[in-house]
Amino acid sequence: SKEKDADVRVWCDGCYDMVHFGHANSLRQAKALGDKVIVGIHTDEEITKHKGPPVFTEEERVKMVKGIKWVDEVVLGAPYVTTLEVLDQNNCDFCVHGDDITMTAEGVDTYHLVKSANRYKEVKRTAGVSTTDLVGRMLLLTRNHFRQGSAEYDIEKEGSSNMGQDSAAKSPWTGCSQFLPTTQKIIQFSDGKSPNPGDKIVYVAGAFDLFHVGHLDFLEKARKLGDYLIVGLHTDPVVNSYKGSNYPIMNLHERVLSVLACKFVNEVVIGAPYCVTEELLEHFKIDVVCHGRTPIALENGKIDPYAVPKTRAIFELIDSGNEMTTERIVERIISHRLEY
Numbered sequence: 001s002k003e004k005d006a007d008v009r010v011w012c013d014g015c016y017d018m019v020h021f022g023h024a025n026s027l028r029q030a031k032a033l034g035d036k037v038i039v040g041i042h043t044d045e046e047i048t049k050h051k052g053p054p055v056f057t058e059e060e061r062v063k064m065v066k067g068i069k070w071v072d073e074v075v076l077g078a079p080y081v082t083t084l085e086v087l088d089q090n091n092c093d094f095c096v097h098g099d100d101i102t103m104t105a106e107g108v109d110t111y112h113l114v115k116s117a118n119r120y121k122e123v124k125r126t127a128g129v130s131t132t133d134l135v136g137r138m139l140l141l142t143r144n145h146f147r148q149g150s151a152e153y154d155i156e157k158e159g160s161s162n163m164g165q166d167s168a169a170k171s172p173w174t175g176c177s178q179f180l181p182t183t184q185k186i187i188q189f190s191d192g193k194s195p196n197p198g199d200k201i202v203y204v205a206g207a208f209d210l211f212h213v214g215h216l217d218f219l220e221k222a223r224k225l226g227d228y229l230i231v232g233l234h235t236d237p238v239v240n241s242y243k244g245s246n247y248p249i250m251n252l253h254e255r256v257l258s259v260l261a262c263k264f265v266n267e268v269v270i271g272a273p274y275c276v277t278e279e280l281l282e283h284f285k286i287d288v289v290c291h292g293r294t295p296i297a298l299e300n301g302k303i304d305p306y307a308v309p310k311t312r313a314i315f316e317l318i319d320s321g322n323e324m325t326t327e328r329i330v331e332r333i334i335s336h337r338l339e340y
């Protein structure tokens with residue numbers, strides 16, 4: 001039995017395959033119901049048994065969940081049907097899940113044991129985001145390529161350069177998102193802390209589309225270069241102008257929440273300019289600007305977006321040590337040929 005003033009430990013479990021801000025939002029709500037959030041993640045073997053192989057390996061899935069700022073502990077090997085033993089072993093008071101029913105391959109409610117023991121609480125599932133929806137967007141993206149008769153991952157240059165100039169342009173696929181962003185949601189995801197006087201402020205910018213383990217490793221290293229990390233997110237037309245095709249897969253609002261859920265991030269600039277300007281450096285009192293291992297696209301094929309921080313000698317390249325990219329995720333989805 002637990003002591004009276006002991007922490008309330010909340011158990012959450014799931015596949016956490018292709019982690020998105022819907023998962024993060026359920027963990028945020030779980031945290032509000034107690035003091036510590038412990039996340040149990042199913043192994044690749046367990047998921048394969050119940051619904052087919054996951055897209056991401058258990059190592060990747062564990063890393064993604066550990067990167068979410070409301071998570072205190074991660075346990076790999078949670079059983080598909082949550083047992084009272086697993087709650088007790090992890091010293092958890094109760095289990096929290098979104099208000100959707102999940103079943104085993106045999107059609108058993110995976111939470112029936114904790115429900116009948118009154119050790120189950122529900123949070124609201126985030127509407128408008130799911131792995132199924134994201135996979136659908138990725139498949140649309142590639143099908144379109146086939147229709148245009150170009151090679152599978154070719155960049156469709158004409159459409160993309162138009163997008164860069166037309167402020168009304170939006171990605172046709174992210175435009176189908178059913179998620180309704182609100183200021184309330186941004187406030188809930190934000191830590192609301194300003195930098196302390198004397199803090200070394202680090203700035204990075206990018207697309208951060210389909211937030212993944214490569215981004216996570218990069219942001220962890222970037223954060224270590226200082227005390228406060230600001231992430232600039234490019235708008236959808238800007239991302240499209242250098243990524244081409246129908247990128248980004250996730251729109252700016254969705255990317256904002258994914259990045260804000262990351263424990264290494266302190267602040268996000270919603271729609272950062274592609275070139276890091278004097279004004280931006282002054283405004284945020286930035287001490288160091290960095291970029292990861294991916295190539296730096298020049299603006300209009302000419303201008304180095306990091307020219308200003310380079311002149312000031314406050315630019316650094318970081319090797320995230322991770323080969324994951326948004327494009328690789330899309331490739332993986334296709335090669336898995338998953339039936340979602």
Ligand code: CTP
Pocket residue numbers: 013014015016017022023025026096097098099100124125126127128129130131132
């Ligand atoms: N979850 C949520 N909102 C979403 C998606 C998931 O609140 N839009 C919650 C689930 O209710 C669950 C937790 O995230 O409590 C992890 O569940 P998991 O099995 O990984 O997610 P799925 O329900 O399979 O979600 P998806 O289909 O998006 O992968």
Ligand code: C5P
Pocket residue numbers: 204205206207208209213214215218290291292293294295318319320321322323324325
């Ligand atoms: O490609 P994107 O704009 O989303 O990348 C954001 C930042 O993350 C960039 O600085 C990029 O170099 C870095 N990154 C990395 N390692 C990866 C993927 C991205 O360092 N595997």
